Amino acid sequence: MRTASIVGGGPAGLIAAEELARAGVTVTVYEHTNAVCRKFLLAGRGGLNITHSEPLTRMLTRYGTSADRLAPMLTAFDAAALRHWCAGLGQETFVGSSGRVFPVAFRATPLVRAWLARLDELGVRIETRRRWTAWTDQPGELRFAGSDGVETTTRSDVAVFALGGASWPRLGSDGGWVEAFREHGVRVAPLRAANVGVEASWSEVFADRFAGTPLKNVAVTVRGQHGFVGRGDAMITRHGIEGGPVYAIGAAIRDALDGPPPCVLEVDLRPDLSIEHLTDRLARRRRPKDSTSTWLRRTVGLDPVGAALLREASGGAITQEPAAAAALIKAVPVTVTTTRPIDRAISTAGGVAWSDVDDALMLYARPGTFVAGEMLDWEAPTGGYLLQASFSTGVAAARGALAWLAQHDAS
Secondary structure, three states, X not given: OOEEEEEOOOHHHHHHHHHHHHOOOEEEEEEOOOOOOHHHHHHOOOOOOOEEOOOHHHHXXXXXXXXXXXXXXXXXXXXXXXXXXXXXXXXXEEEOOOOEEEEOOOOOHHHHHHHHHHHHHOOOEEEEOEEEEEEOOOOOEEEEEEOOOOEEEEEOOEEEEOOOOOOEHHHOEOOOOHHHHHHOOOOEEEEEEXXXXXXXXXXXXXXXXXXXXXXXXXXXXXXXXXXXXXXEEEEEOOOEEEEHHHHHOHHHHHHHHHOOOOXXXXXXXXXXXXXXXXXXXXXXXXXXXOOHHHHHHXXXXXXXXXXXHHHHHHOOOOOOXXXXXXXXXXXXXXXXXXXXXXXXXXXXXXXXXXXXXXXOOEEOOOOOEEEOHHHEOOOOOOOOHHHHHHHHHHHHHHHHHHHHHXXXXXX
């Protein structure tokens, strides 16, 4: 009987375990925390956004420079396949108004409970509090440390690593695997915060009044990089700004922060109106007795947080000249000093370099060892794209492992 070790008990690791077990492989999952799927369960508390309903061609654009490498995997196990898998666990899904896909139960707990029951029926063994520390010199051997610090070794015919990034250390994704991989000759791009808020130097008055207030239906770009646009609702925080529009342009923000300062976000408070239309409205509807806030609210529907953001960008006084005011509304500058810390991020960029894995996600440096999920060097915005790629790469790694086993059985 062929054996497989799955290192990491998140979605990528468990779907790989399921694929291998269905094919008759004896599978053991090693998880270094006290339970599997901890991050998955926490992410699902507010509504488990498991994938997105948009066409695959559009979905692939969400993965930036990794789209070409991920395309075969997202094709082989796409959103329809993931929804069918959920249904097989008794968790039907629905498409929300934004195109995002959720389980009808809306939470992750029922799905995880049914999934663990299925894995148990397939004979998958799960060992918790087992942290992988190294490969040994013997083929297929892995070294683990228990919670008591005692190290043991295990051997299997194939291994799939799915240890996540470094954005949720208290739930297990702490990036502790990076140095060990590098020591064994695997190139790993530095892990950096993705899907994370950015910091701006708000005035104390602005931060006190508007922290926790949403900026509704805005577009956000990085100055000088207008090919990257985030749309939706952003959130003012005490430290700066966060939310979907910011997350969607995270790579562009990091590039700007790595370059010469300053990094400036431009927030379009009225993305559905042209600057000419705004100028016309502001010019024609001005009443002599209107305050600036009343003028902006009545003419272009700007709410208090939008008007305050204009003041923040203008040093306190908003221009009364219609064309200049319109230009400011279309591109409110927000100077970004840094991103929030990596342990405040939803996910991470960086990971095992694509150049170090083949098309089946096997490490060139360690034949028979495969990598899946957020450990790989890809990133995506929120909206179901992160989980979709985690599941898809987990399936791809497992199928690659099965093909590798078949090849060696035949030789």
